[in-house]
Amino acid sequence: MLNSMKRTALALLSFLLLICLSAPSDAFAANSVGGACKKAHAVSKIGTVQVVCTKVGKKLIWKSATRAPAAQQSSPALSPTPTPSPTAIAAGVAKNSDQVRVDASSWSFSFVYTLDDKSTRKSSTLFIPQGKVFHFSLANSADTSHGFWIPGLSLNKEAVPGETSRFDFTAEKVGTYPGLCNIVCGRGHSGMTFTAQVVSDADFLKALASMSS
Ligand SMILES: [Cu+2]
Structure with missing residues (x-):
């Protein structure tokens, strides 16, 4: 009987203690x-x-x-590659005498675009905005001639060593056009191929934005 009372008292005490702790x-x-x-x-x-x-x-x-969480501290600016403005073609790039410079060397072609802020973007693919008069310069600093040829666009120019030639060209139809060197220029000649992409203004800006400076 005494033990039973003790157990009951203990249980009651534990219960009260639990209430106190959780309150x-x-x-x-x-x-x-x-x-x-x-x-x-x-x-x-x-x-x-x-x-x-x-x-x-x-x-x-x-x-x-x-409290509401403190406003997130902005991380320091990482100076991302600036996106060319929508006017880069119509106003900016068009101001430059050379909108794209084609560099022909042994044994590859590369394409350098000058933006309105005079910064440049380099690409291994030639992007041409459709329906625009586009100013090309064709440079070759190497010791042998190369042929800058895009058969599908009927564009064929010779890149003479040490000379830069300039011409305007308008591509009328959006599409992908294979390009190649059509002058036998040495052991890497067969590798001198590239792709020309004729694109809309919007796609041209996207392409510029994705190029390395
Ligand atoms: Cu060549």
Whole structure:
């Protein structure tokens, strides 16, 4: 009988202890944010949310004290490759006497575009905006001649060593056109191939933006 009473008393004590431990630090804490409280500025917790007893009108209610996260600090600017402006073709690039420079060397072709801010972009593919008078320069600093030939566009120019030639060209039809050297120029001659892409203004800007400077 005595043992039974002891066990009951112990169980009751444990229960009370559990209530004390789990109760909020403020005895008035209600079950949720917005619930009633009795002591202004009292601080408590509801679940994991810190709450403050706040006077709203004539009532005292628990309000979340969790602050909004601080605005994210912006990381230092990484100076991304500037995207050519939409006017780069119509106004900017068109101001340059050489909108694209074709570099013919032993044994490859590369294409260098000058943007309106005079910066350049280099590409192994020749992009030509459709329907525009486009200013080309063709340079060859090597010691042998190369032929800059795009059969599908009927474009054929000789790149003479040490000389730069200039010409205007308008490509009328969007498409992909294989290009190659048509002068036998040495052991790497057969590898002197490239692709010309005639594209819309929008695609031309995208292409410029993706090129390395
Ligand atoms: Cu060649």
